[in-house]
Amino acid sequence: MYSSSVSPGCLNGWHGYKNSCFYIEAEKTVSSWATARTACLKHGTRLAVSQDVSTLGYLKTLAEGTKVGNWYAFYIGASATQNLKWRWTNGETVSSSAPWGPREPSGDGNCGTVIKPAGWSGWKLNDENCATRLGFVCEKIPCKLKVGHFM
Numbered sequence: 001m002y003s004s005s006v007s008p009g010c011l012n013g014w015h016g017y018k019n020s021c022f023y024i025e026a027e028k029t030v031s032s033w034a035t036a037r038t039a040c041l042k043h044g045t046r047l048a049v050s051q052d053v054s055t056l057g058y059l060k061t062l063a064e065g066t067k068v069g070n071w072y073a074f075y076i077g078a079s080a081t082q083n084l085k086w087r088w089t090n091g092e093t094v095s096s097s098a099p100w101g102p103r104e105p106s107g108d109g110n111c112g113t114v115i116k117p118a119g120w121s122g123w124k125l126n127d128e129n130c131a132t133r134l135g136f137v138c139e140k141i142p143c144k145l146k147v148g149h150f151m
Contacts, residue, residue, distance in 0.1 A: 009142025047077030078112025
């Protein structure tokens with residue numbers, strides 16, 4: 001289905017898919033979505049952006065079997081604006097066809113997660129309270145510089 005491999009440009013422990021490298025932080029939870037975002041930014045990465053069903057499917061594959069406390073949930077780079085429009089951290093709008101869980105987004109939170117609760121068929125997007133203690137998924141797009149083009 002999805003091939004997870006260490007791609008050229010991905011660090012050890014990161015998983016390459018398409019043009020990105022992904023890392024799931026499941027050992028340490030963070031106190032909020034903002035803290036997760038800061039943790040990714042400190043490493044020159046961002047919270048994962050899943051702009052297409054294929055990438056979300058890959059993130060679900062990476063997260064399968066990974067549990068944080070009693071949760072199968074991880075922060076990703078989606079959040080709701082003040083007018084409740086969902087946007088990715090790269091500024092793009094979350095597609096209306098995004099695979100949200102049943103009755104999601106429900107309005108009980110403004111921060112995006114991928115989650116696999118009992119009763120849902122697999123991993124889905126969820127709106128979560130931004131202060132929930134969870135793991136997170138970082139994404140890095142490897143830099144591809146051509147020799148002689150860096151000033």
